[in-house]
Amino acid sequence: MKQLYLLILGLSFWLPLSAQDFDILIRGAYLIDAKNKIQDTMDVGIAGGKIARVAQSISPDKAKKVVDASGLIMSPGLIDIHTHVFVGSKARTFADGFSSVSPDDFTFRSGITTVVDAGTSGWRNFETFKKNVIDASQTRVLAFLNIVGTGMSGHSTQENLQDMDPEKALEMLQRYPDILVGIKIGHYTGPEWLPFENALLASGNAQKPLLVECHLPRYTLAEQLEKMRPGDILTHSFEEIEERMPIVDEQGQLRPFVMAAYERGVHFDVGHGGAGFWFSQAIPALQQGLKPHTFGTDLHRFSMNSGMKNMLNVMSKFIAMGMEVEEVIQRASWQAAQVIQRPDLGHLTEGAVADLTLLKLLEGDFGFVDAGGKRINGKHKLETELTIKGGKVVYDLNGLAAKNYN
Template sequence: MAEPAFDLILRGGRVIDPANGIDAVMDVAITGDRIAAVATGLRGEQAREVIDVQGKLVTPGLIDTHAHVFQHVTGRFGLNADVCGVRSGVSTLVDQGGPSLMTLPAFRHYVAEPSNSRVLCFLSTYLVGGLEGHLYPQLYGPDCVDVDDTIRVGLENRDIVRGVKAHAEVGGKSRWGMDVIRKARDIARGLDVPLYIHLGQLWPEKEKGIVDPDSVIEELVPIMAEGDILAHPFTRHPGGFISTKSGDVHPIVKVALERGVRVDVGHGSHFSFDMARRVLDAGIIPDTLGADMHGYNTHVGSLSEAESEDNPFFGKVRFCLTHAMTELLALGLPMDTVIATATSNAARMIGMDDELGALTKGRIADIAVLDVHTGNFELTDNSGVSVKTDRAIMPAFSLRAGQYMAVDSPVVVEPMRLAS
């Protein structure tokens, strides 16, 4: 009797693979750690194991473009990588600004290497990295940036360093103008990687502050280049996409997009349904999603209730990457567009679209299997605004390099069901 051609067949799921233009009921076969076939009518006897995924979505492995998983080193801010990754149906995590030139070796040894999830990073601009979630602005000025050494360390670790992270917001601008952002740009150019910029107020303004929060993005955009990324387009905090003067999307955002600057949702504590509608109504569709879970905004963090109430980052809403995908669906984005934000577009953002983000024969078998529940659901943002939706995406299981990964993470929470 002939040996089976495949180790595993995922049979009969709705395959959505935006990179290859596929949206159809198909079978996906895996041999070892590679995708062996995407086809219809694969026979059960061709594989050692068959998993029936009828009624489920089968997509390329999910990529979370905004994670905070430098556990312990970044204090209460950093979560466990696998809790945010494979245990919640996500294959690849990109830590945004946790490790710095001084702490990157620890990030590699204690986080990236032992995790079952694939863990990458956007290297912090700042010497101290993301200590305690950037609570102390005195650590993040231009004197706390070393351009040359950050480039050196980044080049030595280019396999996991996929970009550079910095913050452009009113508290920082009131202290240092755009000096830190220019240094961050120089680091990114020296590494030939994207520059990822946080928008939305992070720190209190110093002394008299700045008169016009819109000046942050006005001065930021000329510094950015094609492939760089603006984060938090849906932020409810000043200094973002929405002009504080007009209440509409600032015109310079369109200028940035025309120059090839990309947009990452960076959900976290910044997501606002109201702001999202304004941005989407202006014709701006985010390229990537990014959950932005951390220890101050999820129920798996270590803050006490009292600490949580006093913390500027804290949000009481439970969420994860698939929950954020559900919110994009509720805002009217098509399913294939939502899937692309966490697969093909995300792979392109990190410069790995030749390896990840597609169900192409011969590629690594990172695959997500998702349930789409129907019913009456209520979603609530960090401002307390609620919307209703009739679909909710939940992870069923995933494959990471061909290995089955069960979903058992406490961050995975089904949206609130409403009575029919």
């Protein structure tokens, strides 16, 4: 760089004639940014942890680091709205337990920059979760608060009606509005509607969504959907197990009350998990017009090694079932941000936080497996090449942002 040597009051120093505008410049990627209606080859400049410029051509002379992303897809950082990351030392439990997983171990390599914990903690133990996991993670960790005070701490505590306090839950939501995105109800086997009503009350008073996890065997699916409001979220939407009515009937038809809920604004999340996703539900539902709003994985210690694997695998399954790549990425980024009421995320508007991922769309013969052990084949699969969180490279599969050895 050209420099100018100055003498002022007997002191000498070097002054750059021109400063570099960007910390990182990504060039030549196919950008999919649903909020800004961009599906085109673009350059993106990053400075100070923010998106500084998006244009079809930006000079590499203006950047400290240049990443050649030709042939790759650029997406805003992906958002997984159903995870269990309140990891701890307690055996056989999710809350502060060994059944949850540490978020940084699995997010960035899947193009994810934000996860939402699905009610693993409640109002009694959320602050332990915040201190031990949320504050210690590079991944942005948000959370649904369980209506049960101790969250997912085991069967007996999850059945305690006295611990399902809507006022205490609301108080915690109001204390941490930037982290807590709503209330979760699930894993209750009793006939009383009090847990559901309390969850609706707390989330309604906070003006945040209710996440309904379908482990509620004494409530029918029709009853649950009838009580849910526009903006509330049903997860494990494509589940087919005995304890709940599936969304598609024995004749392969989408139940009318399911489509009615979908059309009035109830959001349907995948919630794949170890048992929450079946092709026998997803394929006919997709063919009849019910597409998932979000691709929550239900990430936990067991699901990540089953048919789910990771969020990109879930997204690739829907590509194999007929959804367009652009639509899948839109639902995993900007639409997910809208569902959890975080419009600051999921897009690459100039001035927005620089969370993004570079993806490769692999071509070949791939197999995708559901919770029932059934497989479909697909010709495409998404793979992460590079992930940037807050303007910093946090995962780089092939060293795209690294300097050459020699």
